[in-house]
Amino acid sequence: MYRRSFAFVAALAAVLVLVPAALAARVHVRVEGKTQTIFGSTEPTLNVKANALDALDAASLAGEFYYHVAPTAFGPYVDQIGRYPALPGSPNGWVFKVNGIVPPVGADQVTVKDGDTVLWYWATFTGAAGPLTLEVETSSVRGKRCFFATGRNDAGRASRVRGVVFTLNSRRVGSRSGVLCTRLGRYAVRVAKAGAIRSRTYSGR
Numbered sequence: 001m002y003r004r005s006f007a008f009v010a011a012l013a014a015v016l017v018l019v020p021a022a023l024a025a026r027v028h029v030r031v032e033g034k035t036q037t038i039f040g041s042t043e044p045t046l047n048v049k050a051n052a053l054d055a056l057d058a059a060s061l062a063g064e065f066y067y068h069v070a071p072t073a074f075g076p077y078v079d080q081i082g083r084y085p086a087l088p089g090s091p092n093g094w095v096f097k098v099n100g101i102v103p104p105v106g107a108d109q110v111t112v113k114d115g116d117t118v119l120w121y122w123a124t125f126t127g128a129a130g131p132l133t134l135e136v137e138t139s140s141v142r143g144k145r146c147f148f149a150t151g152r153n154d155a156g157r158a159s160r161v162r163g164v165v166f167t168l169n170s171r172r173v174g175s176r177s178g179v180l181c182t183r184l185g186r187y188a189v190r191v192a193k194a195g196a197i198r199s200r201t202y203s204g205r
């Protein structure tokens with residue numbers, strides 16, 4: 001009798017542990033700081049409880065970095081990630097995108113689902129619009145591997161970006177055109193440009 005009720009309690013405990021993990025969404029998360037990547041240059045997949053604020057929390061847990069949430073009239077507001085706080089009165093601070101778009105509401109209001117990508121980044125505003133977030137597109141052209149630097153605006157619209165620096169297998173290569181072609185092979189590539197948010201690291205053949 002004692003043994004049977006022990007087995008029942010153990011089974012119940014296992015269910016209670018497994019159910020929340022099963023309910024969590026599997027989400028790609030990256031955090032780009034002012035001067036370097038704070039978490040997840042390859043956008044690893046994390047278990048995220050429900051929303052874009054939880055995605056930051058999951059990354060903070062996985063990457064052991066500090067962040068701070070302030071209560072405001074609009075709701076919870078992330079006023080610091082890592083070393084840098086968003087100073088009151090300054091136009092710069094922490095912004096997030098989900099699947100390449102800046103949502104017009106707070107992070108706790110944006111529910112995420114399996115396969116989504118959440119990017120948190122330090123944004124410096126020079127005008128009304130935020131900085132472009134960079135991506136690398138790739139294709140093979142006449143037996144060569146070519147990389148194309150693309151920038152996405154707040155609404156998620158993509159355009160070619162010129163005057164960039166690619167980091168190709170740890171080697172920095174400037175490109176005025178925003179295109180870099182090299183021989184076929186294994187690569188790890190990312191792209192950066194002053195005033196834009198560096199891309200994730202893409203790797204493959």
Ligand code: B12
Pocket residue numbers: 072073074075076077078079086087088089090091092093094095096097102103104105106107123
């Ligand atoms: C400046 C500003 C920012 C700056 C803040 C810079 C800084 N150093 O603090 C930056 C660019 C960082 C920013 C970020 C965001 N913002 Co903003 N921001 C504004 C703006 C233009 C002015 C706010 C202000 O300075 N008020 C004056 C000061 C004296 O009052 P305050 O209460 O102390 O203001 C603070 C809070 O408003 C806070 N704050 C700023 N934005 C947001 C957004 C949310 C959701 C929360 C909870 C707090 C918050 O920062 C202010 C300064 O410390 C307002 C529009 C407006 N005219 O109000 C939008 C506004 C508040 N932001 C908005 C949004 C959506 C965001 C983001 C969620 C966008 C995103 N997807 O990333 C992020 C916040 C993410 C996070 N970090 O948690 C919306 C909020 C809508 C809503 N109903 O929730 C607004 C109303 C713009 C809009 N019309 O869409 N923002």
